Amino acid sequence: MxxxxxxxxxxxxxxxxxxxxxxxxxxxxxxxxxxxxxxxxxxxxxxxxxxxxxxxxxxxxxxxxxxxxxxxxxxxxxxxxxxxxxxxxxxxxxxxxxxxxxxxxxxxxxxxxxxxxxxxxxxxxxxxxxxxxxxxxxxxxxxxxxxxxxxxxxxxxxxxxxxxxxxxxxxxxxxxxxxxxxxxxxxxxxxxxxRHITESPYTLLPSYNYDQQQKGITCVTCHSFNVTVNAKKLVCDKCGNQEEIISAILRNVEEFKLLFPHRKITTSAIQDWCKVVPSKKLIWRVLKGNYKAIGFGKWMYYK
Ligand SMILES: [Zn+2]
CATH class of the missing domain: 3.40.91 (Restriction Endonuclease)
Structure with a gap:
């Protein structure tokens, strides 16, 4: 057990x-x-x-x-x-x-x-x-x-x-x-x-920042950046894998959160991070539907 x-x-x-x-x-x-x-x-x-x-x-x-x-x-x-x-x-x-x-x-x-x-x-x-x-x-x-x-x-x-x-x-x-x-x-x-400790002092991470990171969504299967958004799918040009665009965006938001826990999750921030998603409205809908909105208007961010 x-x-x-x-x-x-x-x-x-x-x-x-x-x-x-x-x-x-x-x-x-x-x-x-x-x-x-x-x-x-x-x-x-x-x-x-x-x-x-x-x-x-x-x-x-x-x-x-x-x-x-x-x-x-x-x-x-x-x-x-x-x-x-x-x-x-x-x-x-x-x-x-x-x-x-x-x-x-x-x-x-x-x-x-x-x-x-x-x-x-x-x-x-x-x-x-x-x-x-x-x-x-x-x-x-x-x-x-x-x-x-x-x-x-x-x-x-x-x-x-x-x-x-x-x-x-x-x-x-x-x-x-x-x-x-x-x-x-x-x-x-x-x-x-x-008594288990969740914060691990064992993983030594290299120092990194936002600007250094290649933006875009990677293929869930082969991690290639070579992807296109086609209707409601993210299609990988390398291995042919298809993923619902919403699930791909959510995956990228989670990655953003994990890599940059101190950066605010806003529609613009996620659009910059996802890069390949042309519609800001789609990102807004995904954030609104899956995260908690904090604040109003242009100060709004998600958690
Ligand atoms: Zn692929």
Whole structure:
């Protein structure tokens, strides 16, 4: 049973827009792609676990704080006697493990941040966090690599790593280990969820401004700016996708809101942002029908 859902992080949505609308540096682009990949791996894990029949609570994507230190948990599973702390890594390609470090194999091997260290840190912080709440529970941490294209050479035998070829068996075991939850577990889960922090300090966004962004509506499927408005549809000249113009405008307004939370949503602002929509009246109708109008006349804006 999923008590806390995973949703697409705002930071990732912003990065995705910036990647389409401005020139990111190589480093920023790599950071964006890593975020995208990480999220994809987490969703892949969710897909595998969503239909388990066992009595378990799933708490996805938590950001918690203990003694002023933040820590992030990809998935926390509460069972009758154990709390499973799951760190998901969607690495692909060849890696090797040497003297407690991880390296990505390429022309020039690159040392990467040790995910086992990260898991150990999360475990100890979670332990503290739960102790502060008055719980003394058994925590089992696991590092799950769930990209089928991942290989780790010289993998250590005594670490809690689940490899792509073991993920299914790991989940089966979770499902088959007898578990019966009661009010105590429910309260524990609720206390954890109530302490979840929504504002993520983890996504490092590049600095950006309005003028830098390419204006226009992008195709919902292929993100191309090569679109035309035809009757009530937005038609993509690249992939041929068609979308109701109203839904395309709404999508662009939401993107505008997310990228520029301090800018006022007015008909003119949205027309400038959408660019391809010729009719100001249509934008006005979309805003009026879907947002709350604040103020009057030329000072009117929407929320
Ligand atoms: Zn397209």
């Amino acid at each position: 999923i008590l806390k859902n995973r949703s697409e992080p705002d930071g990732l949505k912003i990065l995705r827009s910036l990647n389409v609308r401005m020139n990111l540096t190589e480093e920023e682009k790599q950071y964006y792609l890593n975020q995208e990949k990480g999220y994809e791996g987490e969703k892949r894990f969710d897909e595998l676990t969503k239909n388990l029949g066992n009595d378990l609570y799933f708490l996805n994507d938590l950001l918690l704080k203990t003694n002023n230190t933040h820590f992030q948990i990809d998935t926390l599973i509460i069972s009758q006697s154990t709390i499973y702390l799951i760190e998901i890594k969607n690495y692909n390609g060849d890696y090797y493990y040497k003297s407690d470090n991880f390296y990505k194999m390429s022309n020039k091997d690159i040392e990467i941040q040790n995910p086992l260290q990260q898991l150990k840190r999360s475990k100890s912080l979670l332990l503290q966090f739960l102790r502060n709440l008055g719980y003394n529970v058994h925590i089992e941490p696991y590092l799950v690599f769930n990209n089928p294209e991942f290989t780790l050479y010289q993998a250590p035998l005594n670490e809690p790593i689940i490899f792509p070829t073991q993920v299914n068996r790991f989940i089966e075991k979770l499902d088959n280990t007898p578990s019966k939850l009661n009010a105590w577990h429910k309260k524990l889960a609720e206390q954890i969820i109530s």
